[in-house]
Each structure stands twice: as structure tokens, then as C-alpha cells.
Amino acid sequence: MRQVVQNVNDGQLSIADRPAPCHQTGQVLIANRSSLISAGTEKMARELARKSLLAKARERPDHVRRVLAKVRNEGLWNTVQQVREKLDDPMPMGYCSSGIVLACGAGVQEFQPGDRVASNGQHADVVAVPKNLCAKVPEGVGFDQAAFTVLGAIAMQGVRLSKVTLGETVLVIGLGLVGQMTVALLKAAGATVIGTDLDPAKCELAKQMGATEARVGLRASELEALTGGLGADAVLITASTKSNAPIDLAANAVRQKGRVVLVGVVGLELDRRPFYFKEAEFVVSCSYGPGRYDPKYEERGQDYPAAFVRWTEQRNIQAVLDLMASGRLDVSPLISHRFAIEDASRAYDLIEKGDQPYLGILLEYPEVDTEQLSSTIRLKTQPKAGSVGVSCLGAGNFARMVLLPKLCALPDVRLEVICSAGGGSAAHVGNKLGFATATSDEGSVFKDDGTDAVFVITQHHQHAEQVIRGIRGGKHVFVEKPLCMSVDELHAIEDGLRTVPNPALVMVGFNRRFSPAAKSLRKFFANTFEPLTVSIRFNAGMIPADHWTQDEAIGGGRIIGEACHAIDLATYLTGSPVTRVFAESIGGRNAPQVTDDQCFITLRHDNGSVSNVAYLSGGDKACPKERVEVFGGGRSAIIDDFRIAQAWSGGKKQRLWKGTQDKGHEAELRAFIDAIRCGGEAPISWDELRSTTLASILAVQCLRAGHPLDIDLRSAESTPDGNAMKMAG
Numbered sequence: 001m002r003q004v005v006q007n008v009n010d011g012q013l014s015i016a017d018r019p020a021p022c023h024q025t026g027q028v029l030i031a032n033r034s035s036l037i038s039a040g041t042e043k044m045a046r047e048l049a050r051k052s053l054l055a056k057a058r059e060r061p062d063h064v065r066r067v068l069a070k071v072r073n074e075g076l077w078n079t080v081q082q083v084r085e086k087l088d089d090p091m092p093m094g095y096c097s098s099g100i101v102l103a104c105g106a107g108v109q110e111f112q113p114g115d116r117v118a119s120n121g122q123h124a125d126v127v128a129v130p131k132n133l134c135a136k137v138p139e140g141v142g143f144d145q146a147a148f149t150v151l152g153a154i155a156m157q158g159v160r161l162s163k164v165t166l167g168e169t170v171l172v173i174g175l176g177l178v179g180q181m182t183v184a185l186l187k188a189a190g191a192t193v194i195g196t197d198l199d200p201a202k203c204e205l206a207k208q209m210g211a212t213e214a215r216v217g218l219r220a221s222e223l224e225a226l227t228g229g230l231g232a233d234a235v236l237i238t239a240s241t242k243s244n245a246p247i248d249l250a251a252n253a254v255r256q257k258g259r260v261v262l263v264g265v266v267g268l269e270l271d272r273r274p275f276y277f278k279e280a281e282f283v284v285s286c287s288y289g290p291g292r293y294d295p296k297y298e299e300r301g302q303d304y305p306a307a308f309v310r311w312t313e314q315r316n317i318q319a320v321l322d323l324m325a326s327g328r329l330d331v332s333p334l335i336s337h338r339f340a341i342e343d344a345s346r347a348y349d350l351i352e353k354g355d356q357p358y359l360g361i362l363l364e365y366p367e368v369d370t371e372q373l374s375s376t377i378r379l380k381t382q383p384k385a386g387s388v389g390v391s392c393l394g395a396g397n398f399a400r401m402v403l404l405p406k407l408c409a410l411p412d413v414r415l416e417v418i419c420s421a422g423g424g425s426a427a428h429v430g431n432k433l434g435f436a437t438a439t440s441d442e443g444s445v446f447k448d449d450g451t452d453a454v455f456v457i458t459q460h461h462q463h464a465e466q467v468i469r470g471i472r473g474g475k476h477v478f479v480e481k482p483l484c485m486s487v488d489e490l491h492a493i494e495d496g497l498r499t500v501p502n503p504a505l506v507m508v509g510f511n512r513r514f515s516p517a518a519k520s521l522r523k524f525f526a527n528t529f530e531p532l533t534v535s536i537r538f539n540a541g542m543i544p545a546d547h548w549t550q551d552e553a554i555g556g557g558r559i560i561g562e563a564c565h566a567i568d569l570a571t572y573l574t575g576s577p578v579t580r581v582f583a584e585s586i587g588g589r590n591a592p593q594v595t596d597d598q599c600f601i602t603l604r605h606d607n608g609s610v611s612n613v614a615y616l617s618g619g620d621k622a623c624p625k626e627r628v629e630v631f632g633g634g635r636s637a638i639i640d641d642f643r644i645a646q647a648w649s650g651g652k653k654q655r656l657w658k659g660t661q662d663k664g665h666e667a668e669l670r671a672f673i674d675a676i677r678c679g680g681e682a683p684i685s686w687d688e689l690r691s692t693t694l695a696s697i698l699a700v701q702c703l704r705a706g707h708p709l710d711i712d713l714r715s716a717e718s719t720p721d722g723n724a725m726k727m728a729g
Helices: 039-050 053-059 061-074 076-087 149-162 177-188 200-209 220-226 245-253 272-278 313-326 341-353 397-408 424-433 442-447 460-472 487-499 516-524 558-574 665-678 686-705
Strands: 002-007 013-017 027-037 090-092 097-104 116-119 126-130 134-136 169-173 192-197 213-216 232-237 254-262 281-284 335-340 360-364 376-378 388-393 413-419 437-439 453-456 476-479 506-508 533-539 578-585 598-605 610-616 626-632 635-640 644-649 652-658 709-711 725-727
Touching: 002 341, 013 341, 013 424, 027 116, 027 341, 039 177, 039 341, 090 424, 097 126, 116 149, 134 313, 149 177, 149 232, 149 254, 149 313, 169 177, 169 245, 177 192, 177 200, 192 200, 200 213, 220 245, 232 245, 245 254, 245 272, 254 272, 335 341, 341 360, 388 397, 388 442, 388 665, 397 413, 397 424, 397 453, 397 665, 413 424, 413 442, 424 437, 437 442, 442 460, 453 460, 453 665, 460 476, 460 487, 476 665, 487 686, 506 665, 506 686, 516 558, 516 626, 516 635, 516 644, 516 652, 533 558, 558 578, 558 598, 558 610, 558 626, 558 686, 578 686, 598 686, 686 709
Parallel strands: 169 192, 169 232, 192 213, 232 254, 254 281, 335 360, 388 413, 388 453, 413 437, 453 476, 476 506, 533 610
Antiparallel strands: 002 013, 002 090, 027 097, 027 126, 027 360, 097 116, 116 134, 376 437, 533 626, 578 598, 578 709, 598 610, 626 635, 635 644, 644 652, 709 725
């Protein structure tokens, strides 16, 4: 399958060979027939990519601040490596397409194979799009017109925010694609439309699209003359420029108590005076409409009731298509060029050179032969040889920036299959690291005969099922934390281990116990026979409430997803599994929306030791992230951010370890691969994995129940009532 991608580092454009995506739950698999290049947006993306690193930094100071914070916390070298990796990540181009539905994922009843649809799919032969970002194309509307739908929805949302009514006069500033469609939509709404642009040809085209008047460099005084001195009832800015001129024109041209809507991207140094004296409204339009950037709406398919949110982004998309079908929106005059998908580079060269006029540039696709469509491709690199064949589910940021480079550097590893849901990131990372095959079908990973071990680095809600598939397929499994998100899932994994003869190794990515700092503390307290007290503080940093890790159904929350690291480390340092857990979080009327990630977790271990985990997201990120303190037997020791480990004994201080921050990722991978290669025991025992997993799950339950919970250290199968927990008496 072909896909248009751009290198973020240098702006180089290519037509890449990618596995066809597999449709996931809530997604629609579409064979594109036409896609529209959004010249303004995509040109800006290419220009930014081609800028130097310093110029990129000037464009995005927010990213610079994040990089500097990462340097403070993780060191210069690690940060440089991760920034380079991020810049090397190819960016799929495009977000306006139309085609034919090939298949639908679970939970999709609105569409069927064979339906003609418009979507925000990328420039690719086949795309997988969430159902709320698709709409059916009515009879009589061609694929070429339908490809304009998403841009039309952007224009429509601006029109809706302008609150235009029949007979009002509206000024449209900027007559590119979105501006032209805005003119047509305003005309269909019964408004009198006046347009302005720097290009005379675009002004003439605007008249064809429905503008009563369109002039180059229109001044506010001319607009007043055209409206009998009143001014525009509303102004829509659809221009793309760094200049402040469009906003100044809008402020001076809008009537008293009128409305200014920013749809495009312009300078925003607002002069307060005209807005103040006119009491004019100013609003920035958000793309296609309500639902945009809401993961629950876009990714998880949770629609807003029409009675409360009449015009969501999907309903805007459908409304544009309906206007096309009725003949009230004709975008055919906007089409200036057509290119076959294999000639996409020529289309972008046309935009970049600017030596001939252009407007709507379409990429066209042949009919897809589904029998030849493959979710798996052989990669061009020479696969890395080794005695242990490994495959990977997931090619996201953590996988490609942290875990996989360290795994691939191990001498005994043979790289087999890498899988990602869309296939694109798997192909890129696989080519870079030396995997033999890239796929979007996770089933092919478990069926691969050359795979000895499967690495599960996917979203948390997928872990349990993928671990079980690995166990039943006879594969060793390394799963990045958490192991699972519920007690029932843990029981299912245990059942798999119990019922499969000679089960393979299961390892969870609890890397901190493998760090040199943690090992030095364990050795320091090796001859201490008294119970220990352990305090572990995570300065976790705030993340948005709508981030996927905060969603209990997908990420499980940050206690299950990350605080489990601290619980495992406490288990390792005390040398004893957790038997009781209690947790409390912040509260009160001024508490934020999410409170679970600002909590204290108290743990009692089987040997009498006590641990406290402070998982805190309310602090400043400049503060070191992690601190560990251990006391017992007349000894004390501290780990500061896994850069230094110090200890005190007999009235003397000693340094146990010091070096570049090392959280144990490489050592845990080496231990796992060595255990497979040599046939040794699991680097972390199942009893400890089970105890830590239960403790993190029950910690969340403690927050809800308000009392401590005991953990039964026997497996669920050996417990008469099948329960792994009980309320502490």
C-alpha cells in the first residue's frame, strides 16, 4: 500500500510502502478514491519541517521548554537521542479524502462495506478512520467533490459561529479553498457576501462562488460604503498569514455589536479599542466543530446527543455533503489540478514552486484489489541475526525511543515482526532497527514460527489479551507495565499459565529493580534481618484529564499504569511481596478533575516491612522526578533520580553508585533474553508480579472504598472462594 509521508527533520516527501491498516474497534476501513491536498496547511507543515533546528525551536517555544525540562531530568545525551528520534518520525500527510468502505470494526453499525464515504483519512490507498469522522456520500456526489468535505466542514463551523441570519452582510477575508467554500455556504444561508484577497483571480472566483462583491485589498471604508455605513454584520477570517492586517481589517469593518470569527491562522495582536467601543464579539473556530480533539468522541465513538449538541463535526461533514447533493454547494470550480497518487510529489512541487496558479489539487487512486491488499510487508533492511527471535506489538514513542533501541542492541536478539495498528510506524521503525517484517495484524505476530518472544508495548487495555495469546501460542512474553488492569484479567492470565503445559516466561517491564542504584541498595541491606521501611516519591507531573492513560477503560489510570513501578521497587528492596494496601488521594472543593494521581499508597509486606509510595502529579516538573529512601537495621540509604545512591551506616556516609541516569531498561531486557537463551528462571517471579499487580489494582479500589484491603498471596485457583483479596479487618 502507498502512503504520502513527510520527514519531519528535513521536509523530504516520499511515497512510502506501508502495510494496509487493520480496522480496529470503532473504525471504518476505507479504500480511498480521491483525496484533497490542503495546500495551506500542508505547505506550512513542509516549510516548518525544512527549517533548521533553531528555527523550529523559535516556532514552537512550548516544545523547547519541554526539551529543557527533559534535559534536567534525564540528561543531555538521552534527550538529544529522543529528540532526534522524534524528528526522524515520518508524518503522514493529508486529512481530506473520500472512498469506499472495505470493512467495519466492532461497534460500527452506521456503515457497511460498499458504502461511499467522506472522511478525514490521509493520502493513502487505504485508511482506517474512526466512525465519527466519516459520513455517507449521497447519490450524485462524486468522489472528487466529496474529497472537499472536511475542508467544507471547517468552513461550515466558522459560518455557524458567525450566527449569520437571512439578509445579513458578511465579509470573508482570505479566499483560498476554505474561504471560497465559506462564501458558497454563506450564500446558501441567505447572506450577502463580500470577499477580499490579495489575488485578483481568487476574487473573481469568489464572485462565481456567490460573493456579491470581491476586491483585492478591500479597505474598511469601502466595506462601509458597500453596506450604507453600517459595516459587516459578521467577518470571517479564512486567511493564512503571520500578518496582523486581517485582524485589523476585521475590527474596523465589523459593525457595532457584530461578530468576528477566526477560521484561518493570522497574527493576533488585537487592538482592544475597536472591539471595546463596538462591543464586537471575537471567537476562534475549532476546526470541523464540536467533538474535534475530544478523544472520547473521535477515538472512542461517543457521540453527543443532537438535542444538546446539534452540530457535531460529523454532522457538519454530513451537512456539507447534503448541500453538495442538493446543488447548493458546487466545488467543481475549485478543482485546479489532478494527480495520480504515484505522482503526488509533482503535486507538492507545484505548491512549493508556485510558478503557476493552483487551488484545489486532487490525488486520485485506482480501485483496490482486496485480494492483493496485504497487512504484512517484508522490509528492505537486512534483518539482524541472533539466537532468540523477538517480535513486537506496538511502535509508539516509548517503544521506538527507549525500549526497542536497547533491545535491538543486544547480541543474541533476532528481529522478526513488528506490528502497529496503522502499519506505518511499524514499517518505519522496523526498517530503521532491522526487523524482517512489518504488519498491522497482531495475529501474524503470534503465528510467526521464528518468534520465540513477543514484546507487548501497546495501550494498557490490550495487555491482558495479548499476554494470554502469547502464553497459549507458546511464546515468551515481555509486557510493558501494567500486566493487566483488573483482578479478572489477572485470573485469566493465571489460568493460561496453569493450563498450558510448560508455559513460557512472562515478564513485566518493572525496570527500576534492575537499575544499578536499586541493586546497590539491595546489596547494602542484604545482611539486615529487621523489617525495612521504604519511602518512594514520584514527582509524576500533570497530564490532561482526557489523556488515554487517565481513562480507566483504556489506560487504567496512573496508579495502575505507572505507580506500579514504585510498588515493584518496594517489593524488590524489602525482598517481600505486598500483603496489604491502603491509599488516599487529595479531595475537597478545589481538587482537580482527576485526583487519583495525587495520592499516598501504604503497603505492608509479608516479612513485616512497610512501604509508602507518594505518587504526586501536582508539583513542578523541574523538581527531580524520583526519590527513594530506605531505613532499617541501623542503616539508611537514598536514591536520587537514579543518578546517585548514597548510604549511611555506623555514623559514616558512603556512595554506593553514581553515574548517568539509569533506570534499568537495558539490564531488564538482557535478563529476560538471557533467561530465554539459557533456560533459566524468570527474572521476576510470578508471585512478585502477581502481588505487585494486585496491589496497584487494589490501591485504586481503596481510593473508592476508603479502607485497606488484604492480598491473598496464594493464587486464585488455590483460594476456596476464588478471591485474591479481602477487606482488612
